[in-house]
Amino acid sequence: MSTAKTAFGQTVHHVELADWLTTAAEHHRNGCVMFDWLGVEDAGRPGAAGQRHAVFLHVIDPQTREGVMLRTEIGESDSLPGVAHLWKGAHWHEREAAEMFGITVDGEPEHLLLPDTFQGHPLRKDFVLASRVVRPWPGRLEPGEDNTSAPSRRRTAPPGVPDPSWGPRREEEQS
Numbered sequence: 001m002s003t004a005k006t007a008f009g010q011t012v013h014h015v016e017l018a019d020w021l022t023t024a025a026e027h028h029r030n031g032c033v034m035f036d037w038l039g040v041e042d043a044g045r046p047g048a049a050g051q052r053h054a055v056f057l058h059v060i061d062p063q064t065r066e067g068v069m070l071r072t073e074i075g076e077s078d079s080l081p082g083v084a085h086l087w088k089g090a091h092w093h094e095r096e097a098a099e100m101f102g103i104t105v106d107g108e109p110e111h112l113l114l115p116d117t118f119q120g121h122p123l124r125k126d127f128v129l130a131s132r133v134v135r136p137w138p139g140r141l142e143p144g145e146d147n148t149s150a151p152s153r154r155r156t157a158p159p160g161v162p163d164p165s166w167g168p169r170r171e172e173e174q175s
Helices: 017-029 090-101 132-133
Strands: 002-007 009-014 034-042 054-059 066-075
Touching: 009 017, 017 054, 017 066, 034 090, 054 090
Parallel strands: 009 066
Antiparallel strands: 002 009, 034 054, 054 066
């Protein structure tokens, strides 16, 4: 049903999406009744940001104090079976996953953090941060941007920074 891999002292059970709810319910029945967290990671490989997401669920057996981590991958058109009926604390995390990453969760709840009129999913790597377009980033610049060092061979932008053709120009270019 799942493959377990251990790294850095944490065992992660890789579960197929079709077995997600069954595996979660099995761990709940076996004593993992304490919910810790449910999180999402943009599993975007180069050129595929925002197309696949990894979903993690960490629950704990309060008797043994041992945690179990489940992981599955979900595509854009897939729907994640909700686990909030097993662990009530998962409800908030599922709402966050739906709103911030655009994941469809079965029985998807109302908005959590963003207004109804907000467009996009801000925690995805393919989401363009408008503030990085309008005003230069105040922090450390990427190699080649500060004109003090040779640019790297392949220029890459950090997540959220659009290509130069996107949107309005930076402040210094407007004058």
